[in-house]
Each structure stands twice: as structure tokens, then as C-alpha cells.
Amino acid sequence: MTAPVLPARRDAAPPRAAIRTDRPAADRGPVVRRRLRRAGLYLVLYLLALAVVLPLLWVLTTSFKSDGDAIDNPASLLPNPVTGAAYQTLLASADLPIFRWFLNSLAAGALQTLLILVTASMGAYALARLDFAGKKVVFGVIVMTLFVPPVIFLIPNYLIVQNLGWLDSIWAITVPGAASAFGIFFLRQFFLGLPAEIEEAARIDGAGDVRIFLQLIIPLSRPAIATLAVLSFLSNWNDFLWPVYVLLSPENLTLQPGLSVLRGAYSTHFGIVMAGAVIASVPVLILFTLAQRHVVESVAASGLKG
Numbered sequence: 001m002t003a004p005v006l007p008a009r010r011d012a013a014p015p016r017a018a019i020r021t022d023r024p025a026a027d028r029g030p031v032v033r034r035r036l037r038r039a040g041l042y043l044v045l046y047l048l049a050l051a052v053v054l055p056l057l058w059v060l061t062t063s064f065k066s067d068g069d070a071i072d073n074p075a076s077l078l079p080n081p082v083t084g085a086a087y088q089t090l091l092a093s094a095d096l097p098i099f100r101w102f103l104n105s106l107a108a109g110a111l112q113t114l115l116i117l118v119t120a121s122m123g124a125y126a127l128a129r130l131d132f133a134g135k136k137v138v139f140g141v142i143v144m145t146l147f148v149p150p151v152i153f154l155i156p157n158y159l160i161v162q163n164l165g166w167l168d169s170i171w172a173i174t175v176p177g178a179a180s181a182f183g184i185f186f187l188r189q190f191f192l193g194l195p196a197e198i199e200e201a202a203r204i205d206g207a208g209d210v211r212i213f214l215q216l217i218i219p220l221s222r223p224a225i226a227t228l229a230v231l232s233f234l235s236n237w238n239d240f241l242w243p244v245y246v247l248l249s250p251e252n253l254t255l256q257p258g259l260s261v262l263r264g265a266y267s268t269h270f271g272i273v274m275a276g277a278v279i280a281s282v283p284v285l286i287l288f289t290l291a292q293r294h295v296v297e298s299v300a301a302s303g304l305k306g
Contacts, residue, residue, distance in 0.1 A: 056281070063087070063274040070270040086271035090262075090279075098279065100251055101258035104170070106283075108254055109236040112174040116232045117225060120183030125213050127184065128191035129199065139188070145181045154245070161246055172246035173254065177236065183228050190224035191217065226294040230287055237284060255280050 065079040166172040240256040259276040
């Protein structure tokens with residue numbers, strides 16, 4: 001007895017064709033070009049990273065070299081032998097109060113950063129949110145000062161500091177730079193990117209300008225404020241020319257002009273100089289590493305509106 005032949009189901013799926021795994025060369029062309037562009041981009045980024053890291057690595061390794069090894073020709077990247085004599089000489093010398101210079105730089109950088117944050121945030125909020133006569137003119141003048149070389153203000157600032165009796169004091173290296181045109185411009189751009197509806201809702205609840213600024217704008221602007229704090233601290237930390245003019249006593253020097261005495265007129269101990277550079281670079285690298293995310297976010301957001 002033969003089995004009955006069942007009719008074919010209408011909803012049965014048709015037989016699947018064989019899937020071709022090979023793709024024509026014309027279809028693979030865009031994929032190959034995209035991969036080549038990506039590989040070229042990564043190569044450029046690696047070369048740029050190497051150009052940035054290699055000098056830092058050279059400074060670090062030279063600080064552990066002896067005097068003869070540091071001036072050896074041809075130069076070698078790795079120290080042979082490895083020695084910490086440069087750090088011992090630098091930290092133990094009575095003629096080089098490097099810890100005092102380090103603390104002076106920390107105090108000056110922190111104080112000037114605080115002053116810049118206060119003045120720049122208030123000025124930026126006024127220019128971004130408040131309406132008053134001559135607002136655009138004031139902002140234009142502030143932006144114009146960004147194109148003036150800072151060395152032009154050297155003599156006027158020196159005369160002001162001298163007349164105030166601030167020479168050879170921490171006020172001389174903090175107060176003249178407390179009004180930051182860049183800080184006002186930077187924070188204003190960020191404030192313009194904040195939604196105005198939040199402020200309008202706060203005004204409906206009875207909040208004034210001061211309360212909105214302190215309890216609403218400042219908390220929402222933490223990335224931009226953190227970025228400005230980092231940039232302001234680094235600017236004061238790396239400043240060399242102005243402290244040389246206004247700081248007269250060796251014990252009141254900051255780290256940058258203080259380390260300049262490590263270079264002699266006739267001979268230079270490159271290991272000691274590089275050891276001082278490493279000590280001066282450590283706080284900067286730590287600070288930027290901790291604030292890197294805020295720097296990227298705030299710079300991207302501050303350019304949304306003009």
C-alpha cells in the first residue's frame with residue numbers, strides 16, 4: 001500500500017538559494033578604501049602621539065643619567081647606568097629651595113585661579129544673560145584684548161604693582177592676571193549654550209539674578225568652570241617672564257624662574273636640569289589627566305553658540 005501524497009502547503013517557504021560568500025571585486029572596493037583611510041588615520045595619530053610622548057620620555061630618562069652619559073654623543077634614550085644623583089643633588093641642596101619654590105607656585109596658581117573663576121564667571125553671566133546698554137561694545141573690547149600680545153602690558157602692570165607696594169609678594173603674580181579676557185569669553189560661550197527655559201522657570205518661582213547665577217548657572221557649568229580652572233592654573237604655573245620681574249628674593253621665587261638658575265653660564269648639568277623639569281611637570285600631568293574629560297566636554301559645548 002502506497003502512502004498518500006499530501007498537497008503542498010501554500011505558506012511553505014520556497015527553497016533557499018545558495019548564499020554566496022564571495023563578493024565581486026567592485027563591491028569590495030569601498031570597503032577596502034574605507035579600511036585604508038582608517039589605517040592611515042590611526043598611523044597619523046600614532047605618529048602625533050609619539051611626537052608628544054617622546055620628548056617627555058627623553059626628559060624622564062635623562063634625569064636618571066650621569067653628567068657624562070647625558071652629554072654622550074651619540075645620545076642614547078636609556079640611561080647607562082641608571083642613577084638618581086640628579087634628584088639627590090636637587091632636593092638636598094641648600095642653595096636650591098625647590099620645595100619652597102614648589103609651594104610658592106602652588107599658592108600662586110591656586111589664588112589666581114580662584115580670582116579668575118570669580119571675575120570671569122560674573123562677567124560672562126552678565127554678557128550672556130543680562131541686558132544693558134553697550135553690552136556688545138563691552139564684549140567686543142574684551143575680545144579685542146585677546147589679540148594684544150601680553151608682553152605689551154609688562155611695563156604698565158609693573159608700575160601698578162610697584163606703586164601698590166606688591167613687589168616681591170604673592171599679590172604681584174596673582175592679581176594682575178585675575179581679570180581674564182579669555183575666561184570671560186570662554187564661559188560666555190558656554191552660558192549661551194544653556195537652555196533659557198530653566199532660568200525662566202526659576203524666575204517664575206521668584207528667583208533673582210544672583211540666586212539663578214549661584215544656584216543654577218554655576219552648578220550646570222561645572223565642566224566649563226573646571227576646564228577654566230585647569231587652564232588658569234597651568235598658565236600661572238608655567239609663567240616665567242612676569243615672576244622674574246616682580247619677585248626679587250630667591251626664597252620668594254616660583255618654580256619656573258627658580259629652576260632657571262640650574263643652567264650655569266659656563267656649564268650645565270643636564271641631569272639636574274631634567275630632574276627639575278620632571279618635578280615641575282608632574283603636577284601639570286596629574287591635573288590634566290584628572291580633568292581631561294571636562295576639558296573635552298566644555299570645549300565642545302562652548303562652541304555651540306556665538
